[in-house]
Amino acid sequence: SHAWGYGPYNGPETWEKGFPVANGPRQSPINIIPNQALYERSLKPLKLKYDPSNSSSILNNGHSFQVDYVDDENTSTLTAGPISGIYRLKQFHFHWGASDDRGSEHTVKGFMFPCELHLVHWNTKYPSFGEAASQPDGLAVVGVFLKGKQYIFENFDPKTLLPVSLDYWTYDGSLTTPPLLESVTWIVLKEPICVSPAQMAQFRSLHFNAEGEAPCCMVDNYRPPQPLKGRVVRSSFK
Numbered sequence: 001s002h003a004w005g006y007g008p009y010n011g012p013e014t015w016e017k018g019f020p021v022a023n024g025p026r027q028s029p030i031n032i033i034p035n036q037a038l039y040e041r042s043l044k045p046l047k048l049k050y051d052p053s054n055s056s057s058i059l060n061n062g063h064s065f066q067v068d069y070v071d072d073e074n075t076s077t078l079t080a081g082p083i084s085g086i087y088r089l090k091q092f093h094f095h096w097g098a099s100d101d102r103g104s105e106h107t108v109k110g111f112m113f114p115c116e117l118h119l120v121h122w123n124t125k126y127p128s129f130g131e132a133a134s135q136p137d138g139l140a141v142v143g144v145f146l147k148g149k150q151y152i153f154e155n156f157d158p159k160t161l162l163p164v165s166l167d168y169w170t171y172d173g174s175l176t177t178p179p180l181l182e183s184v185t186w187i188v189l190k191e192p193i194c195v196s197p198a199q200m201a202q203f204r205s206l207h208f209n210a211e212g213e214a215p216c217c218m219v220d221n222y223r224p225p226q227p228l229k230g231r232v233v234r235s236s237f238k
């Protein structure tokens with residue numbers, strides 16, 4: 001079977017063939033309707049602790065580009081928020097559009113941002129990332145919207161990718177790419193961060209395919225919103 005992707009013949013509408021869970025009860029992304037979210041004051045603030053020295057590599061995996069982290073210690077972790085226990089940062093990556101009118105995976109009242117960052121963490125109650133990825137409480141992904149504006153990065157560690165406010169929406173969902181595992185507690189931050197048009201142009205200059213082949217720009221690598229199927233989205237803020 002041909003590999004999954006985002007094109008007309010292997011895109012999100014075809015994924016159910018290889019991955020029947022595509023029509024499962026807790027698929028991601030979703031459209032977030034803020035005034036239908038349930039404020040829960042018992043939801044704790046997120047605690048994100050990142051050690052920049054844990055970053056190990058950056059690679060184009062043919063679907064996005066991702067920065068991988070060394071995850072054999074609790075030095076870059078997500079705790080509190082809607083989760084219990086300690087989740088370790090495994091990698092972060094992005095999804096974006098061919099133009100600024102689309103690209104994010106989650107939408108807010110139908111609004112699409114040009115880009116969305118995903119910080120992927122796994123539950124250390126399981127022996128490994130791979131094991132955690134198949135458990136209903138195995139992963140926690142922090143989603144951050146990106147919008148257009150001039151934005152300078154002073155130095156580079158995941159903290160600099162986070163907005164001032166860590167107010168968030170949370171719901172039980174899945175990977176947004178195959179294998180679409182329904183193992184993700186989604187934590188979507190309300191406040192976007194800013195990137196410049198030049199930075200978005202850099203994203204759009206990446207390619208889906210390998211060097212030497214006819215270049216195919218890596219754009220529109222997002223899955224559209226999936227049915228809520230009765231799930232409740234909770235918010236950490238009023």
Ligand SMILES: CCN[C@H]1CN(CCOC)S(=O)(=O)c2sc(S(N)(=O)=O)cc21
Binds near residue numbers: 061130133174178
């Ligand atoms: C291109 C492949 N993407 C997936 C690879 N991984 C799954 C590994 O299965 C054992 S993963 O856990 O690193 C994640 S998180 C994620 S999203 N967009 O929901 O945040 C997609 C993937």
Ligand SMILES: [Zn+2]
Binds near residue numbers: 093094176
């Ligand atoms: Zn993602």
